[in-house]
Structures are given as C-alpha cells and as structure tokens.
Amino acid sequence: MTLRGTLNVLIGLLGLGLVSFSASTAFVAARTGSALSAETAVEQDRTAIAELVTLLRMADLSMVEQAVLGTSSRPDSAIRATQALQDLRGHLAPDRPERAVIDAVAGSLLRNATALASALPAPEAPALDTWQRGLDAQYRALERLSDTAPRSVLPPDPEWRAIIDLRDACLRASGELIRARIRIELRLASGLNDNSPAARAFVRRQSQLIATEAGASAAALRLAAPMAASAAGPARIALGQIASFYQPDEVALLAALPANGITPAALAAWRERSGLAIDQLTQAAATLTALAAEQADESLSRQNRVFWLFCLATLASAALTGVALSTLSRRLFQPLRHVQTRLALIEANRFDAAPAQTDAPPELAALHASLDRLCDQGTRRDRMQHELARLSDRVVAANRQMLEDLEAAARVQHAQLPAAPRNFPGGVFHALFRPSRVVAGDTYDFLVLPDGRIRLFQIDVSGHGAPAALVSIASHIALKQALAAAPDDPLAVIVARVNRDWADDLPYFTLVAIEIDPAARRADFVQCGHPPLLRLVAGGGFETLGQGGLPIGVLPDAGFATLSCPFNPGDRLVLATDGVTETADPEHRLFGDDRFRDLLTFRPHEPVPRLFDRIERALWDWRGSEILDDDITILVLEAA
Amino acid sequence: MLFDARTQSGVTIVTPAATRLDAATAPALRDTLLGRIEQGAHLLLLDLSGVAFLDSSALGALIATAKRMGPLGRFGVSGVQPAVARLFALTHMDRVFSIHPSTEAALSRLTA
Incomplete structure (x- = not known):
C-alpha cells in the first residue's frame, strides 16, 4: 500500500x-x-x-x-x-x-x-x-x-x-x-x-x-x-x-x-x-x-x-477529517509528487524541464536544493559528454585519416616491391613478404642489369611501423639507385658508398645485397648486419654463408667485403630477415635458426610457394596467432 | 625502475632490470644511456649479464649511445649472454663499442 x-x-x-x-x-x-x-x-x-x-x-x-x-x-x-x-x-x-x-x-x-x-x-x-x-x-x-x-x-x-x-x-x-x-x-x-x-x-x-x-x-x-x-x-x-x-x-x-x-x-x-x-x-x-x-x-x-x-x-469531526485530508494532500503529497516528477525528469536527463517547487515545505526545500545541484551536475556532465563525443569523433576521424594515409603509404611501399615469382635468365625469384603492420620496415628489390646479371637486395630497418617504413623507403631508393647506377662497380664498393652517404641522424638498417652472374653460375654478396644467407645445395644439404658485418648507418667510413658462392642449377639461395627466427612463442622462446633450417631442408624439391605456406603456418603455430610482432621477408633465388 | 645506475671507480654502470631488451624497452634504454652522457658520464658501461635477448631496436639504442659518446669518452658492454653475443658478432658491434667478459674486466679496461 x-x-x-x-x-x-x-x-x-x-x-x-x-x-x-x-x-x-x-x-x-x-x-x-x-x-x-x-x-x-x-x-x-x-x-x-x-x-x-x-x-x-x-x-x-x-x-x-x-x-x-x-x-x-x-x-x-x-x-x-x-x-x-x-x-x-x-x-x-x-x-x-x-x-x-x-x-x-x-x-x-x-x-x-x-x-x-x-x-x-x-x-x-x-x-x-x-x-x-x-x-x-x-x-x-x-x-x-x-x-x-x-x-x-x-x-x-x-x-x-x-x-x-x-x-x-x-x-x-x-x-x-x-x-x-x-x-x-x-x-x-x-x-x-x-x-x-x-x-x-x-x-x-x-x-x-x-x-x-x-x-x-x-x-x-x-x-x-x-x-x-x-x-x-x-x-x-x-x-x-x-x-x-x-x-x-x-x-x-x-x-x-x-x-x-x-x-x-x-x-x-x-x-x-x-x-x-x-x-x-x-x-x-x-x-x-x-x-x-x-x-x-x-x-x-x-x-x-x-x-x-x-x-x-459529528459535523465538527467530519469537517476536521476533511481539513486533515486536504492539508495532508496539499502540504505533503502534492510536494512529494512534485519531487517524484522532478526525479523522473532528472533520470531522463531532462534537467531544464525540472524546476524546483518554490513554496515547498522546508524539509523538501532541502531536497530540492540537492536536486538543483544534481541538475547542475547533469547539465555539466551532458556538456562534457557532448564535448567528449565531439573529440572522440575527431579522434576517430583523425585515426581513419591516418589509417588511410598509412594504407596509401603501404600502396606506395608495395609499388616499390618487384612482382614475384619472376623468371630471370638463370632462374626464378620468389618472395614472401608479411608486414606486421600496414607499412613495413622490411623491403627488397630485384634488378636485371643490361648484361643479364641480376642484382637483388633485402633491407631490414630496425623497428617497424611508420617510422621504420619511411626509413625503409629511403634506404630502398638509395640502394636501388646505387645498384642501378654502377653496374660495373663491385657490390662492396656500392654498399660502402651507400653507407657513407647515409645520413648520420637516421636509424641504421641491415642489408644483404646479391649479384648473380648466370653465365658464371656464381653469386656475389655483401652482408651488412643481416642474418647469414643459406644456400640449399641441389644435391641435398645446406651451407651458411657470411660472417656478418656492420649494418648500414653505424660507422660512416666502414669497409665491406664481397663474398662469393656457386649458383648451380637446382641450388636455392635463401635470404630471410630476423623477424623469422626471432618470432617468439607466448613464453618468449624464439623460433630460432635450427627450426627454420629444418623447415627449409625437410623437402628439398618442394615448390617454393608451398614451402612458403609451410613456413608461414609453422610461424603462426609457434606464435599462437596470425599476427606477428615483426615484419617477415623471405626471398628465394632458385637456379634453373 | 627499468634501469639501475651506479658509479664505480668513475665508471657509470647501467644495469637493466628486464631480461629482454626489445622494441618496448628500447626507447627507455636509449633515454637512460643518452641521459647519463648528458649528465657527464664519460665512462659508461651497460651490464648485460641479466639480459637474455636483445633485438635490433635495442641494438639501435646501443649504436646511438656509441655515436653520441664518440670522442667524449668510452662506452662498453659487459656480461654478454650467448644470444646477444651472436647478434653482436653478426653485426660486428666490437667495432662500435667495447665488449667485455665481466664488469671487473670492463672497469679495469675502461679506466686504463
């Protein structure tokens, strides 16, 4: 009741x-x-x-x-x-x-x-x-x-x-x-x-x-x-x-x-x-x-x-009762109903539509004062929420803009990359490229020199995301121009030039550059802080090539060495960035060189696209997710 | 604190609390080391005896430190664990900063 x-x-x-x-x-x-x-x-x-x-x-x-x-x-x-x-x-x-x-x-x-x-x-x-x-x-x-x-x-x-x-x-x-x-x-x-x-x-x-x-x-x-x-x-x-x-x-x-x-x-x-x-x-x-x-x-x-x-x-009692009921209604129930109506309006966030009762009894006047404060707070909160929503819209819009910019940047970056697989006079070029974000710190390119020699480079800028991608694009252009511009210079000389010209305040990057002479069935390469090359020999087995080297952009006057290896029909040269071997499982254990080599040598004649699939699935399984922490690039040169 | 810093025999020794130095900790590592140089530490040693893994981002911080130190003083690392040693070898970091087997050896070499 x-x-x-x-x-x-x-x-x-x-x-x-x-x-x-x-x-x-x-x-x-x-x-x-x-x-x-x-x-x-x-x-x-x-x-x-x-x-x-x-x-x-x-x-x-x-x-x-x-x-x-x-x-x-x-x-x-x-x-x-x-x-x-x-x-x-x-x-x-x-x-x-x-x-x-x-x-x-x-x-x-x-x-x-x-x-x-x-x-x-x-x-x-x-x-x-x-x-x-x-x-x-x-x-x-x-x-x-x-x-x-x-x-x-x-x-x-x-x-x-x-x-x-x-x-x-x-x-x-x-x-x-x-x-x-x-x-x-x-x-x-x-x-x-x-x-x-x-x-x-x-x-x-x-x-x-x-x-x-x-x-x-x-x-x-x-x-x-x-x-x-x-x-x-x-x-x-x-x-x-x-x-x-x-x-x-x-x-x-x-x-x-x-x-x-x-x-x-x-x-x-x-x-x-x-x-x-x-x-x-x-x-x-x-x-x-x-x-x-x-x-x-x-x-x-x-x-x-x-x-x-x-x-x-009898008449007096009836009149008294009437007066008592009417007073109760006027002094208590009507003000209470007013408070109730006001609370409902406040609950519905209609603060302006809920004015205080001016002639409320003192007890309820205090209540109305509290409700006034609630209304003020509510109005302020509304304004704040409105402002927040506006800011949020702007943030979302800015984020969308940024994402669109990044995607545009990624399209530019991808446009730099050569199509793969691609046949060249002495073999086939394969590439697996998986940026961890929209844009990547990894990049690579493939050039055919006028005399039929092939030049190839793979770059890994430390870090990833937009800053790394910008450096990556810059380094890509520098390398590509340097390699194309001096077809007769040895690789080591070209790389030393790029290193010397690399701005001191830009981040360093690791690099491996290869030149293949199909006629001589030989590959020359320069390794700059990059993981070693792997040569999967046609008849079985593999060979780790290179003793490392300084990354580009660390010491301006550094010298680099050119190394060589055979590139016989059926041989496969594999270049991978450290994102592959440094893929970590949830307990931070690294995928490591050995597992990677096992994957490469498990089926020596397996078509490269299938090999790439297997490697990618193995990395996902190891990571426990299809989202990897670092960019991954694996390039394979398969001698015909 | 991610990094503990102390001075012994005039050498500022920075010891990371983390066992992994990667993209997440590299900016702090870089700020700490460069901050020490700004404060006048010309003999700076990074004790890596507790670090099992160090990635290319953290390596970038070490390279930046070595570049900033330049002719002002000496920067070295000590207590390098196998995985980190492999990375240093691959990237020929012995040409960029000095690498010491232990803190004691580093102190005697840096102060020599």
Missing part, C-alpha cells in the same frame, strides 16, 4: 471513528429522549387514571357522608369526579381501548349513584352491599387500566421512577383510607338502624371487610413510608407521621365497633383525623406528580442538549 493510501486510510478511519462515536452518542440521546417522551406521555395517562380513581372515591365518600351525616366535607367532589372522567375520556384518542372501559365505568357509576340515592336517607343493607360491590368492580377495572398501560422498554430514570412509585403509593394509601372510611361509615349507619337477618349478615361481612381493608390501608402506609423516607428533597414526605396520628384512632374505633360502644367524641375525632390523612396523602400525591413532571422535563431537555451537542460534534 502506498504511503499516501496508508495515511489517508489512517486519518479516514480516525475521522470515521470520531464521526461514528459522535453520531451514535447523538442517536442514543435522541432515542433516550424519544423514549422518555413516550414514557412521560404514558405516565400522564396513568396519572390521570389514578387521580380519577381518587376523585371517584372522594365522590363516594362525599355521597356516604351526605347520606349518613346529612352533610359532606367535600361537597363538590362529585362534580370534580365527573369533570375528570370527561377530561380523561376526551384526552384519550378515539381508537384507544381504554375509552370503552371508561365509558362502561361512567355508566356503571351513574347507575350505582342512582341506586344509592334511591335508598337514602335510610339505606337498606342489601342495597348498600350491591352499591359497594359495584363500586369496587369499577375501581378495579380502572386500576387494571392503569396497570396495563404500555411502559417504555428502556430502563427508566431511577430517581424519576422512585417519585412515580411513591406517588402511586400515596394514592393507593389514600384510596385504601377512603375505602376503610366508607366501609366504617356504612357499618355505623346500618348497624344502628336495622336488626334484620340480612342487615346482620351485612354487618358481619362489613366487619370482616373492615378488618381486611384497615389492614390494607395500614399495609399501604407501611409500604409507602420507607419509600418516602428515602426519597430526595421535596419528595420526602412523612407518611410515617400520617400513620402514627391516624392508625391508633382507627384501631380504637374498630375495637369498639362490634359492641356499638363508640362515643360520639371518639367518632368525631376519628372522622377529622381520617379526613386530614386523606387530604395530606392526596396533596402529597399531587406534589409528587408535579415533581415527576418537572424531572421528566429536565431529563428530556438534558437529552436534547446531548443530542444537539453530539450532532455538532
């Missing part, structure tokens, strides 16, 4: 993490808020139902008080209950199943109230019984409605839930107190006026119910007391106090009830305390309801704040 890809992915992932954390937090806040709203709405329904039940009970109590005492402590409770019932019904949507229940309860209540009103002011025991059973059934139906109302699936706010539970407990306790009050009031009213069996049975059952319901109200108070004690702030209500000032009176009343021994004063005190306790509990419930609503609002607005805060954080 590229660096750019890695960094982009890392920053992208980081940004995505931040965005998703913020977004998920906002989402959770929104969901919690919406759940809270739903739960609050449900709770409002439940509160309405619970308050309705309380109002209905109060209305019942008011009716009982009206019937028993002729007056009521809460004269408007029936109106309020009816109003609350209508409100609840109106509040619920038409398709809510609770509406049917509420309608049934309302109808049932009306029938009950009518039935009771007809029995008053002296209700019969069975009528009261029926009325009370009906009421209980309706209250239970309403309470079930409250219990079965849908609850949120989210865990509720515990503090808020505690307030709601405490409020429910207060309402339940007040309900129980009202029920106990009604029961006792009715018991007192019926017990005083009627001794029929039905009335007695009613009274008995009432007494049992009273005992049960008194226990229930006591239990409800006991249950609510610790909840209230542990509740925070305004929710802390002294339910224990209510129990302590109300409970003893009720216990005393209940104890006196079977014997009808209740004093009017005790009755009045109980009624007052009971009313007080009911009022306090209802008020407490109202306070707690308000508190719960306040707390729910607060929670909701808190969740809203969280939601908006994290929505903002």
